[in-house]
Amino acid sequence: MGRKKKKQLKPWCWYCNREFDDEKILIQHQKAKHFKCHICHKKLYTGPGLSIHCMQVHKDKVDKVPNALPGRNNTEIEIYGMEGIPEQDLKEHEKQKANKSGTKSGAQDDDDDDDDSNGLPPMPNQFMNGMPPMPTSVPGPYMPQPPMPPLPPGGMMGPMRPMGPMGPMGPMPPMGPGQMGHMGMPGPNMSMPPRPPNFMPGVPPPMPHKPAMPPQSTAAKPLFPSAAAAIQSTEVSGSPKMSTSMKPTFPAAAAITTASSSTASSISANATITGAPVIKKPESSSGLTSKLMHPDEDISLEEKRASLPKYQSLIPGKNTIQQGMPPVSRGPPPSQGNPRMRPPVPPPQGMMAMAQGMNMQGGPPMYNMPYPGSGSNFRPQQGGGRY
Amino acid sequence: MGETPNEFQLNNPPADGISAVKFGPNSSQFLLVSSWDTSVCLYDVVANHLRMRYNHPAPVLDCCFQDAVHCYSGGLDNILKVYDFNTNSGTNVGTHDAPIRCVEFCPEVNVVVTGSWDSTVKLWDPRTPCSAGSFSQPDKVYTLSVCGDRLVVGTAGRRILVWDLRNMGYVQQRRESSLKYQTRCIRCFPNKLGYVLSSIEGRVAVEYLDPSPESQKKKYAFKCHRIKENGVEMIYPVNSIAFHPLHNTFASGGSDGFVNIWDGFNKKRLCQFHRYPTSIASLAFSHDGSVLAIASSYMFENEEMKYVPEDNIFIRNVSDQETKPKS
Numbered sequence: 247m248g249r250k251k252k253k254q255l256k257p258w259c260w261y262c263n264r265e266f267d268d269e270k271i272l273i274q275h276q277k278a279k280h281f282k283c284h285i286c287h288k289k290l291y292t293g294p295g296l297s298i299h300c301m302q303v304h305k306d307k308v309d310k311v312p313n314a315l316p317g318r319n320n321t322e323i324e325i326y327g328m329e330g331i332p333e334q335d336l337k338e339h340e341k342q343k344a345n346k347s348g349t350k351s352g353a354q355d356d357d358d359d360d361d362d363s364n365g366l367p368p369m370p371n372q373f374m375n376g377m378p379p380m381p382t383s384v385p386g387p388y389m390p391q392p393p394m395p396p397l398p399p400g401g402m403m404g405p406m407r408p409m410g411p412m413g414p415m416g417p418m419p420p421m422g423p424g425q426m427g428h429m430g431m432p433g434p435n436m437s438m439p440p441r442p443p444n445f446m447p448g449v450p451p452p453m454p455h456k457p458a459m460p461p462q463s464t465a466a467k468p469l470f471p472s473a474a475a476a477i478q479s480t481e482v483s484g485s486p487k488m489s490t491s492m493k494p495t496f497p498a499a500a501a502i503t504t505a506s507s508s509t510a511s512s513i514s515a516n517a518t519i520t521g522a523p524v525i526k527k528p529e530s531s532s533g534l535t536s537k538l539m540h541p542d543e544d545i546s547l548e549e550k551r552a553s554l555p556k557y558q559s560l561i562p563g564k565n566t567i568q569q570g571m572p573p574v575s576r577g578p579p580p581s582q583g584n585p586r587m588r589p590p591v592p593p594p595q596g597m598m599a600m601a602q603g604m605n606m607q608g609g610p611p612m613y614n615m616p617y618p619g620s621g622s623n624f625r626p627q628q629g630g631g632r633y
Numbered sequence: 634m635g636e637t638p639n640e641f642q643l644n645n646p647p648a649d650g651i652s653a654v655k656f657g658p659n660s661s662q663f664l665l666v667s668s669w670d671t672s673v674c675l676y677d678v679v680a681n682h683l684r685m686r687y688n689h690p691a692p693v694l695d696c697c698f699q700d701a702v703h704c705y706s707g708g709l710d711n712i713l714k715v716y717d718f719n720t721n722s723g724t725n726v727g728t729h730d731a732p733i734r735c736v737e738f739c740p741e742v743n744v745v746v747t748g749s750w751d752s753t754v755k756l757w758d759p760r761t762p763c764s765a766g767s768f769s770q771p772d773k774v775y776t777l778s779v780c781g782d783r784l785v786v787g788t789a790g791r792r793i794l795v796w797d798l799r800n801m802g803y804v805q806q807r808r809e810s811s812l813k814y815q816t817r818c819i820r821c822f823p824n825k826l827g828y829v830l831s832s833i834e835g836r837v838a839v840e841y842l843d844p845s846p847e848s849q850k851k852k853y854a855f856k857c858h859r860i861k862e863n864g865v866e867m868i869y870p871v872n873s874i875a876f877h878p879l880h881n882t883f884a885s886g887g888s889d890g891f892v893n894i895w896d897g898f899n900k901k902r903l904c905q906f907h908r909y910p911t912s913i914a915s916l917a918f919s920h921d922g923s924v925l926a927i928a929s930s931y932m933f934e935n936e937e938m939k940y941v942p943e944d945n946i947f948i949r950n951v952s953d954q955e956t957k958p959k960s
Contacts, residue, residue, distance in 0.1 A: 302853070525814065525833075536859075536866040539888055539934045540833045544815055545789070546775050547833075547870065548694055549750065551650070551669070551933045552709050552732060560671065560691040561709050 255343055260331045261314035263339075273327040279313045292330075297321040643676055643946040645683040651928040651944050652708070653695045654915045658740070661919030664926050665704050666946065667693035673706045675718060678924065678948050687716055687723050695736040697745070699759050705745050707733030713747055713755075715762055726762045729755065731773075739779040742798045746784060748774030754786055756801070768801050770794060778828060780821030783842065785828050787816040793830070795842060811838045811854060820874040822897070824881050827852075829897060831871030835859045837885055839897045853900065858887030870934060875916035875925070877956045884925060886913025888934045892927055894951075896958040904955045911942040922956060925949045 257269040261280045266272040277289040281296045285304045290296040293311045300308040310319040324330045525544045541550050551557065647668030657663040663684070664676045669692040675685040693708035699715070707713045709732045716723040731751035738745050744765060745757040750773040756765040772788035779785075783805070784796040791810035810816050814834035821828040827841035827848075838854035858869045869888035876883045877894075882903060884894050890909040895902050909929035917926045930944040 305850070535864065536868055538814075538834060539867055539869045540815075541934070546734075546773075546815065546817075547872075547932045547934060548652070548732075548734065549773075552692070554933075557669065557692055557709060 255340060257328050258339060260325050260335060261311055261318050263315060269327045276325070276327065280311050282312070284308075284312065292324045292326050293321045294324050639951075640947055640949040641681065643678070643948060644681050645674075646943075646945050647672055647674060649692070649944065650932065651914050651930040651946065652693060654917045654926040654928045654946060655697055656917050656919040656924070656926060657698050657701055659701060659920055661921060661924040663701070664917070664946070664948075665696050665698060666928070667696040667706055667708070668944075669693070671708075673704065673716065675704070676946075678926075685718055685721065687714075689714060694732060694734050697736045697738045699738045699745065703759070705736050705738065705747075705757075707736050707747055707749075711749070713745075713757065715759070724762075726757055727755070727764045729753065734774055735777045737777060737779050739782070739784070739798055741779075741782050744798060746777060746779060746798075748777045748786060750774065752788070754784070754796070756798070766801060768796070775816055776819045778819045778821045780828065780842070781825045783821075783825070785819050785821055785842075787819040787830065789815070791816055793819070806842075806844060811840065811852065812836050817870050817872055818874045820876055820883065822881055823876050823878050829874050829876075829883055831874055831885060833870035835868040835871060835887065837871055837874070837895070855900070857885060857893060858889045858891060860889050869912075870932075872912060872914055872932065873916040873928075875918050877918050877922040878920060879922045880953075880957050882956050882958060884916050884918070886916045886927065888912040888932060890929065892916065892925075894956055899958055901959070903957075903959070906949070909947065910945065923950060925951050
């Protein structure tokens with residue numbers, strides 16, 4: 247998330263430049279201010295989400311994020327809290343803040359609770375939360391800071407300040423951020439050598455919760471209980487970068503797919519078998535790599551499976567046309583063989599399909615006989631009776 | 634991950650992948666199960682006992698009850714079979730030119746519907762039983778669902794066709810799947826307003842049959858059956874959808890091994906069960922919605938899989954709390 251070094255900045259809203267003490271609040275703000283549907287007042291999760299929601303649900307076009315600064319109202323940029331802010335804007339903001347209030351202190355980036363679910367040790371949060379109350383007892387490398395829970399806007403601290411006191415907290419047993427506030431730190435530990443690995447004086451600690459939270463995971467969150475089905479799918483389809491969506495509303499896209507699939511099938515119908523068309527890889531909507539758990543050919547799992555030798559041998563009418571197939575003794579009694587064993591690699595799919603297609607046509611079983619039908623140059627078709 | 638008090642595993646599960654589980658029309662006692670081990674089994678769920686079993690020559694991809702004592706099944710052998718549990722005898726009803734992927738019974742029209750990779754849907758009159766017509770589809774049939782007297786067919790190439798079972802002379806609606814990936818399963822709302830469609834890419838769409846813009850506006854889709862692990866989002870096929878017959882809520886089962894229950898009209902997830910040992914291949918609610926059958930059966934999604942997990946059927950008693958829309 248290009249945001250790691252941003253540690254010391256308070257969360258701020260890209261749309262209106264407002265700062266918040268807590269990213270959670272920021273998200274609430276964004277949902278209420280910028281991502282709320284003006285028609286049904288539903289709070290969406292991102293700008294694209296909003297525009298797709300309006301398009302799909304209300305057939306209304308939203309091309310500007312409401313209440314946003316000029317130039318910051320793009321509905322195509324997907325921003326959720328601090329996620330997704332364009333790098334340059336981040337830098338700029340950082341610079342501005344640095345200029346404005348370089349002397350203020352207090353890295354106060356409250357993490358939200360999401361972290362817990364990420365399985366990260368909560369300790370980094372503790373640094374943060376625990377900090378304010380402890381300073382008095384803690385002689386830091388710098389002077390103790392006054393407790394300052396909610397940071398005044400623009401509060402930007404020298405990155406190292408808070409670090410000193412934080413050091414010792416690392417090793418503590420994980421605890422909910424909530425409790426942290428009360429943790430008094432034994433001052434003495436403070437400057438001890440054992441430090442949490444990510445404690446680096448002078449360097450802002452890596453933002454621990456961010457990387458663990460893939461950008462979209464938040465968007466995916468609305469997932470169920472909250473009627474988000476539609477939103478989700480829409481979110482996906484709407485944002486330009488993703489193309490996985492089913493999108494009835496975009497006939498163009500659909501047309502393309504059909505076109506391609508129909509050409510593909512017509513090709514395979516006329517040409518010698520080349521195997522089934524290949525399924526295109528799904529593009530991930532979430533920035534994650536995604537993996538379609540399906541064979542590559544665009545045929546059904548059943549067709550693929552039926553082409554396995556162990557099943558082919560059961561199909562009456564298997565004939566010799568399929569080169570590449572081991573000669574099969576026909577009609578072994580069913581449920582023979584070891585069904586749990588994975589059969590050897592099947593011959594190329596196309597072959598099988600063709601074999602299947604052909605042997606059907608003859609009616610009476612013609613085991614091991616050359617296909618009598620249309621002469622030697624008969625072109626078998628994939629999948630039998632395709633026209 | 635252990636079993637919960639309201640759930641148990643069926644004894645004697647099929648020896649290979651489970652392709653479909655279906656409850657009988659009027660009781661939650663009997664469960665029909667078709668399998669890649671070429672069998673169709675009838676389980677007495679109450680006694681947890683395998684009651685009856687017959688075989689096809691090849692793996693069976695789907696099955697359905699016609700009434701309490703008859704069932705239909707079809708699979709890789711291209712043969713549609715009817716089986717009479719009273720006489721314990723099976724008859725071949727007819728064939729497709731390619732494996733039969735779907736078998737459904739439509740009580741309203743009293744017709745059995747099969748969908749096949751030969752790109753046709755065939756209707757079968759259960760009284761004779763004999764073929765009552767073949768209707769070509771734009772591509773291999775992957776899934777179908779009946780909805781009153783309507784039939785919704787999902788084919789390869791992401792096409793959706795809505796047929797009127799009373800007049801199969803023309804296609805009532807041709808649609809394209811609103812999902813970008815291969816259609817995995819379609820099931821119609823019991824209230825006949827629409828259907829739910831799932832794709833191999835962890836996504837489910839709720840769609841309405843009424844073509845008017847007001848109704849069409851309500852359609853939507855959502856992501857599900859995805860797991861984030863080590864920064865990688867794994868996206869699983871949504872293999873199965875089953876509607877609660879009374880509440881119009883539905884369960885989805887994915888290759889991630891999870892079963893979710895959704896309130897499609899209110900866009901809410903009602904609950905998620907524990908993770909099952911492997912892919913959810915099929916789901917079925919009993920006629921009164923009190924029991925959910927969950928087939929957990931590896932489906933060869935992942936080619937690197939070293940060993941094949943066991944195939945199991947879980948019978949779960951579900952409460953209104955889990956399945957009723959929270960209003």
